[in-house]
Amino acid sequence: MKQSLILILSAFTAILCSCSDKMHIYVPNAVNAPVLQEKNELKANLTFTNYQLAYAVTDHIGIMANGQYVFRFDNGNNPDDDPTYPYDNDVRGGLFEVGAGYFNRFGRSRTKAKVFEVYGGYGRGNFRTVAANYYDTEDPVRSTKRDYKITAGFDKFFIQPGFGIAHKVVDFSIASRFSVLHFNKASIGPLAFQDDDYYQQNFLEFRDKWMVNWEPAATIKVGFKYVRFMGQIGFVLPFDRAPNVTGSNNAEYDDWDHGEYFQPINFHLGVSFHFAKWLNEIK
Numbered sequence: 001m002k003q004s005l006i007l008i009l010s011a012f013t014a015i016l017c018s019c020s021d022k023m024h025i026y027v028p029n030a031v032n033a034p035v036l037q038e039k040n041e042l043k044a045n046l047t048f049t050n051y052q053l054a055y056a057v058t059d060h061i062g063i064m065a066n067g068q069y070v071f072r073f074d075n076g077n078n079p080d081d082d083p084t085y086p087y088d089n090d091v092r093g094g095l096f097e098v099g100a101g102y103f104n105r106f107g108r109s110r111t112k113a114k115v116f117e118v119y120g121g122y123g124r125g126n127f128r129t130v131a132a133n134y135y136d137t138e139d140p141v142r143s144t145k146r147d148y149k150i151t152a153g154f155d156k157f158f159i160q161p162g163f164g165i166a167h168k169v170v171d172f173s174i175a176s177r178f179s180v181l182h183f184n185k186a187s188i189g190p191l192a193f194q195d196d197d198y199y200q201q202n203f204l205e206f207r208d209k210w211m212v213n214w215e216p217a218a219t220i221k222v223g224f225k226y227v228r229f230m231g232q233i234g235f236v237l238p239f240d241r242a243p244n245v246t247g248s249n250n251a252e253y254d255d256w257d258h259g260e261y262f263q264p265i266n267f268h269l270g271v272s273f274h275f276a277k278w279l280n281e282i283k
Contacts, residue, residue, distance in 0.1 A: 024088040025127045025152035025206070026181065027263045028236045029068035029095055031217035033173040035115045035164035036062045037105050038278060045230055047270030049094070062103055064119060069094035070127070086265045090130040090145070097123025097156060110278040111168045118161040126153040126185070131192035148192045152206050152261075153185035168282050171221040171228070171272075181211045206261075212239040213262070221272045225279050232268040 034043045034054030045052040051067040072089045099121020106114045134148035157180045164173030186206035193200035217234035238259040 022088040023129050023132055023150060023261055024091045024263045025129060025150065025186075025261045026125075026154070026236075027068075027070050027088075027091055027093075027127060028179075028213075028215050028234060028266055029066055029097070030232055030266070030268045031160065031162075031175045031177050031215065031219065031234055032064050032066050032099075032119075033117070033160070033162045033164060033175040033217070033219050034062060034064065034103075035117065035166045035171055035173050036103050037110055037113055037115060037166055038276060041276040041278075042274075044273040045270060046272075047230070047268045050268060050270070056103075060102055060104060061100065062117070062119070063100045064098065064121070066097045066099075066123070067094070068096075068125075086263060088129055088263065091127055091263075092129070093125065093127035095123050095125025095156065097121050097158070099158070099160075101160070105166075110166070111282065113166045115164045115166055116162075117164065118159070120159040121157075123156040123158075124154070125156060126151070128152075131188070133192070133194055133196070147189045149189040150192050150203060151185065151187045152183055155182045155184060156180070157182075168279070169222065169224055171219075173219045175217050175219070177215040177217065179213045179215055181213065183207065183209045183211070203261075210240075213237065214239065217266075221274075223272075225282065226274055228272045228274065230268070230270045230272040232266075234266045234268075236262050236264055236266075238262060 030047060030050040030052065032045065032052040032054060036043065036054060036056040039056050039059050041056040043054045049068055049070050052064065054062055054064040056062045071092055099119045101117060101119030103115055103117035128149055128151040130145050131148045131150050134145060158177055160175055160177040162173055162175030164171065183206040186204055188200065188203065193203065214237045215234060217232055219230065219232040221228040221230045223229055
């Protein structure tokens with residue numbers, strides 16, 4: 001069963017990442033699926049790149065705040081001959097968002113509760129990376145990455161239904177976030193996409209562009225009472241696929257679309273803090 005799951009995830013990643021030059025201007029933040037149960041319950045999650053809070057204002061209304069900052073180093077783990085490698089080591093940036101929503105617990109037991117929740121919110125973000133032709137140049141005196149930089153900024157609106165199981169030892173949730181991105185900025189360095197005007201023009205189409213994504217995620221938290229280890233896997237699937245490029249100077253761009261600029265798969269590991277009245281009552 002475990003091997004089958006690994007094969008399925010590997011195949012799914014290969015499909016999502018194939019033909020990608022790993023120029024990511026949108027790296028989805030971790031999905032904040034708090035699985036709250038009662039008034040004044042508080043949860044906080046901390047990973048290497050994401051920072052999340054959720055608080056229950058009433059027994060059915062929750063609020064959240066999420067932050068993200070991505071900063072990677074090229075450590076040589078991104079081989080050019082591996083099209084399934086999902087990460088762009090040049091990407092920098094992040095986002096901040098706030099949200100509110102409704103949750104409802106099913107069953108009387110709080111230590112083995114089933115919870116339905118739906119949240120919605122708004123955020124702003126900005127990412128930058130390096131155009132692929134930076135690594136293609138054979139100029140012995142290479143220009144700086146700044147000359148090949150591509151940047152995009154956006155507003156984000158999201159709605160996020162989900163279902164979770166809250167237990168005194170384990171939390172598990174599945175959330176289905178739908179995000180609407182409005183790209184309000186897209187800029188390129190003087191050498192980005194050099195000698196490929198058509199590809200350059202297609203990237204600049206992000207200016208004032210709206211895109212809808214489906215971002216499902218599964219989260220598990222394991223521990224006891226107030227502190228738990230957290231793991232999450234998430235995907236991003238853009239609904240808006242741009243038409244195939246024709247007339248490009250490079251045949252490999254003929255299947256290019258906007259979705260290739262989004263990191264397709266995300267893994268998050270971190271720690272979760274949990275404070276609630278019902279936890280204090282557990283002996």
